[in-house]
Amino acid sequence: MFIELDRVEKVFDVRKKTGFLRRERREVRAVDSISFTVARGEMVGYIGPNGAGKSTTIKMLTGILTPSGGRLRVAGIDPSRERTRLARRIGVVFGQRTTLWWDLPLIDSYRLMHRMYRIPDARYRENLDRCVELLELGELLDVPVRQLSLGQRMRGDIAAALLHDPEVLYLDEPTIGLDVISKAKVREFLRELNTGRGTTVLLTTHDLQDIEQLCRRVMVIDHGRLMYDGPLTGLHEVGESERTLVVDLERELPPIEAGPARVVRVEGPRQWLAFPASESAAPLVARIASEYPLVDLSVREPDIEAVIAQMYAQQAERVAERRGAEEAGERVGEPGPAVS
Numbered sequence: 001m002f003i004e005l006d007r008v009e010k011v012f013d014v015r016k017k018t019g020f021l022r023r024e025r026r027e028v029r030a031v032d033s034i035s036f037t038v039a040r041g042e043m044v045g046y047i048g049p050n051g052a053g054k055s056t057t058i059k060m061l062t063g064i065l066t067p068s069g070g071r072l073r074v075a076g077i078d079p080s081r082e083r084t085r086l087a088r089r090i091g092v093v094f095g096q097r098t099t100l101w102w103d104l105p106l107i108d109s110y111r112l113m114h115r116m117y118r119i120p121d122a123r124y125r126e127n128l129d130r131c132v133e134l135l136e137l138g139e140l141l142d143v144p145v146r147q148l149s150l151g152q153r154m155r156g157d158i159a160a161a162l163l164h165d166p167e168v169l170y171l172d173e174p175t176i177g178l179d180v181i182s183k184a185k186v187r188e189f190l191r192e193l194n195t196g197r198g199t200t201v202l203l204t205t206h207d208l209q210d211i212e213q214l215c216r217r218v219m220v221i222d223h224g225r226l227m228y229d230g231p232l233t234g235l236h237e238v239g240e241s242e243r244t245l246v247v248d249l250e251r252e253l254p255p256i257e258a259g260p261a262r263v264v265r266v267e268g269p270r271q272w273l274a275f276p277a278s279e280s281a282a283p284l285v286a287r288i289a290s291e292y293p294l295v296d297l298s299v300r301e302p303d304i305e306a307v308i309a310q311m312y313a314q315q316a317e318r319v320a321e322r323r324g325a326e327e328a329g330e331r332v333g334e335p336g337p338a339v340s
């Protein structure tokens, strides 16, 4: 397998100021025992709500962050140990940030990368020419990056990530904020990259159409846990299975025992318990209230369900808009009364 994660964890130690001199320490379990594999040449969607742990996973895959536990390999390499060696084989695009030099013309960023990454001349030329052609960058090469539109800059960034011919490309929101035409260009390019060149692609996005048009497989992460791994068609099943009870206790205590609910997260005196969505929360709440020093409590629907519902709603809206536009077009095109 090209990418392998075996019970990978990332725990952040966060210190929060709670008083003049007091600081509270708490753990954030950003990635919680995630296991998956990706074969060479696959294109996989990696989705989840804000704060689910997507970026943390990608940062571990690139070696920027070291896992707190578990085993992780990309092309047989342990990313955090051999980050430089791995860097030659991977490409990364963060939609919200650019790796390009803001004040320089686009081509100068590419020239700098050519030298910085010691890309052999022939390979650099060939890759640059291909990206310029397919991403339609020809007229943009002499334009300073700050003057590019978001869509142009994104295409520029994708080219930058591919100049050294990586075997795998990680994309974090590559179509965010782009207009319909730019989105289509980026998607078309990624499809060609994956099918034509066999580049493995891991795609993080909030846009269901990205997934629909590009990925046969999608992985869903929520609260650091992998909730679903399979074809897009099965996605609606996600989140239907469990709800979460968020319990605030008077003090830090060992994990609450209240089957069938199970504690999935503890942060100081706050505990999160997952329980089957089909069951009523009332008996569970009553039991915890009688056995534990309870301060506050709330029931949370799965975030991921909301995200997926939103993704589908947006898509439905787009379809409705398109239909509306088509119908309006038909009306305009309808023959009017004959004029003699």
Ligand SMILES: Nc1ncnc2c1ncn2[C@@H]1O[C@H](COP(=O)(O)OP(=O)(O)OP(=O)(O)O)[C@@H](O)[C@H]1O
Pocket (backbone or CB within 6 Å): 012, 013, 014, 028, 029, 030, 048, 049, 050, 051, 052, 053, 054, 055, 056, 057
């Ligand atoms: N350096 C850090 N220190 C402390 N906590 C962090 C750090 N980086 C991320 N976190 C926390 O880890 C959790 C997962 O964050 P992450 O950025 O991986 O989520 P995400 O799924 O990429 O979200 P988004 O869609 O908003 O980008 C969040 O609770 C976040 O606050």
